[in-house]
Every structure is written in C-alpha cells, then in structure tokens.
Amino acid sequence: MPKRQSPEVNAGSMADIAFLLLIFFLVTSEMTQESGMFQLLPEKVADTSPPPPVNKRNVIEVLVNNNNLILFEGKLVKIEEIPTLVKEMILNSSNRTDWPVSRAVTEEELQVRIDKNKKVLEKANEAAQASAERKLKKSELRLKALQVFGEDFRKSEHVVNMQATQGAEYETYILLKDHLKQAYKSLRNDLAIKVLGRGWSDLTLQEKEMLKMVYKENISEAPVIQ
Template sequence: MARRETPEINAGSMADIAFLLLIFFLVTTTMDVDAGISRRLPEKTPPNVKPPIIKERNVFQVIVNRNNEILVEGEYTKVDKIKELAIKFIDNGAKKGNPIKLFGETEGTECTWCEGKKDPLSSDHPNKAIIAIKTDRSTDYGTFIAVQNEIGAAYTFLRNRLAKKKYGQTYTDMVKEDLNNKANPSQKLKNRIKEIKAMYPEIITEAESK
C-alpha cells in the first residue's frame, strides 16, 4: 500500500489570527512609564513634642497663594526665578553645618565645596538650609509642582557642579549609569552618589498655611 502523503496544513489564516492577537494587545496595554517628582513625607510627630527651633536665615520660604502668585522670602517672584534664588540660598555656606555622618564627622565643619557669597544673613550650610514651601488650600496643584520642579532643578544643578568637579561626571549621569547597570551594580558609584547627596541634601517641607 502506497503511503499517502499528509496534506499540507493551510496556514493562510495564520496571519489573521496573529493580527487579532496583535490588535488585542494594542488595545489592552499602555506604553507610558510613570514618572514624577519623588518626595518623602515627614514622619508623624507625637502631639506633645516641640518642634526644633530653626534660625530664620536657614529657611528659604516660598509662599504660593490662592491666586497662584509666588512670594519668595517675602518678595513677589516669577516661577523661573526661583531656581536662581534657591541656588544662591543653598550654596551660601556662611558657617559650620551639622556633622555629616557619612564622613564620620562628630563636629560640624564649614562648607568647603560651596561657592556662595558666605552672606551671614543667609543659610549656614547646605545641610542646614531648609526650603519651606507654603501653600494655600486652593492653590493649583500645577503651580505647586512647578515650584517643586524649580527647587529640584536647583539641587540638581548644585549636585551636578560638585560631581563634575570631584569626579568629572555629572550627578545626573552617575544616577543614570547606576540605573543602567542594575545587573552588576558598582559599589564605588553608589558610594559616590551617596556622598554627593550628603553634601547637598534635599531638605524640603511642604506646609499648608492656616
């Protein structure tokens, strides 16, 4: 008996099936990656703890009122000027700061990496400089984010400058590189990032005015 040849399977509809699946996936999935400004909320304080006393010169006050007008240190300011003012304030470095634990300091030292004017009426040290963003209940969220973004940009600028001087690579690039080699993380790079972060720590409070 002669063997019968197996008939060829008709693959003509394969494309249709694949198209169907493709369209299904196109509809049900999204491509956007979530991104945003990361902040850490302060821990809840027990009710009878007195807040620490902070010198006024160490606070950079940004007030956004209900009409989305911005007051920086009591003066009416446009959003795009905040970055410049914040850099000036953070980088002032007039006096000794808090001891930096990462460097094993027990006593505060002066900010040797600051390039500010050392104005005695402005902040003492980057790790003492506090950015206080005060908002009204009906302030627009968009304005708040714009202010946050400018403050973030100020810190990024300072960190980039310091990292470039110290290691010849900007802080942004360092963080990017660290993210890219998740498979074999470089401890050296991580330590460098930590160091830069400790030298220009982000201290931001977000209070609502009463």
C-alpha cells in the same frame, strides 16, 4: 479497508488568529512610561507635642498664594529666579548670619557614624540585617565623598519650607517644586564640574550618590493655609 490518511490540519488561518491577538494587545496596552515627581509624605504621628525648635535663619520660606504668586522669604519673585536664590542661600558663601548655617564636615564625625553603624549591624537580627548593611554602606560612602570633595563637602542646616494656600493651583505648586529641585541639581552639577571636571549627566551612579550626600535635598511641606 484501505488505511485512510488523515488530512493535515490547515494552518493557514493561524496567522489570522495571531494577528487578531496582536491587534488586541496593541489596543489595550500602553508603551509610554509615565514620568513623575516622587515624594515621601511624613508619617502621621499620634502625639501632638510641638516640633523641635528650628533656628529661624536655617529656614528658607517659599509660599504660593491664592493668585499663584510666589513669595520667597516674604518677597514677591518670579518663578525663574527661585533656583538662583535658593542656591545662594544654601551655599551661604558670604557667611551671612541671617542665612542658613553651613559648616565643614570633619572626618572624625563620619568615622564615629561608621563605627556606630558597624555596631548596629553586629547586633542586628536577620530581619534588620539588610537595612543595617545599607546604612553602613551609606556612611562609608559619605567618608569617601569627603575624600573626593574635600572642603566643598559642607553640612548645610537649611530647610526649605514650602507652603501654599488653599486656592493656589496645582500647576504652580508642581512648577515651584520643580524649580526647587533644579536648585539642588544645579548645585550638584556645579560641584561636579569644579571637582570632577564632568557635568551631572556624565557621572557614574556612585558619584551621583555622593553628590546627593553633599547637597542633601531638604524640602519640607507645611500644611495648606486655609
């Protein structure tokens, strides 16, 4: 019997199969990455002891009411005014006694913190090592920030207290949050231009990190008012 050549497999339909798969993936997947606003919720603690007292001058009150109107320190304001108002209060360049305390940061206090973190790192076991290392790096970066920004590195003791009533709309809440963040961004941007001569978008990651230390975001959210 003559040896029969086995016929070659026809690969012509391979393309069709691949196309089918391709179209399936195109339909079931999405390319756009969602952007969002991140928030770390406060941990739930069991004890109901009253919170530590806060000096009233350090609190910046912002409230959204049921009619989606915004009260800033008890006064009705437009949302566009929020960044400027918050900036003024955080900087407190005129040293007003009813505005948040802002004091100069000294090299010694940062050094104390570095030494403390070094000791923690030495004692840390394997599990805690990574986080201790991160803390030490952060405190060292803070010292570097002081060297770069000098007397502009001030510690502000402000807390932005964001409150809303139950009937307020989510959109207003997000807008308000956005405008508060804009205040911080603008503060950082101003300092970057003043000291480094570049705007926020032209900075390196480390410089951004340092500016975030200089103007630390401190927004606290009070529970919704019934």
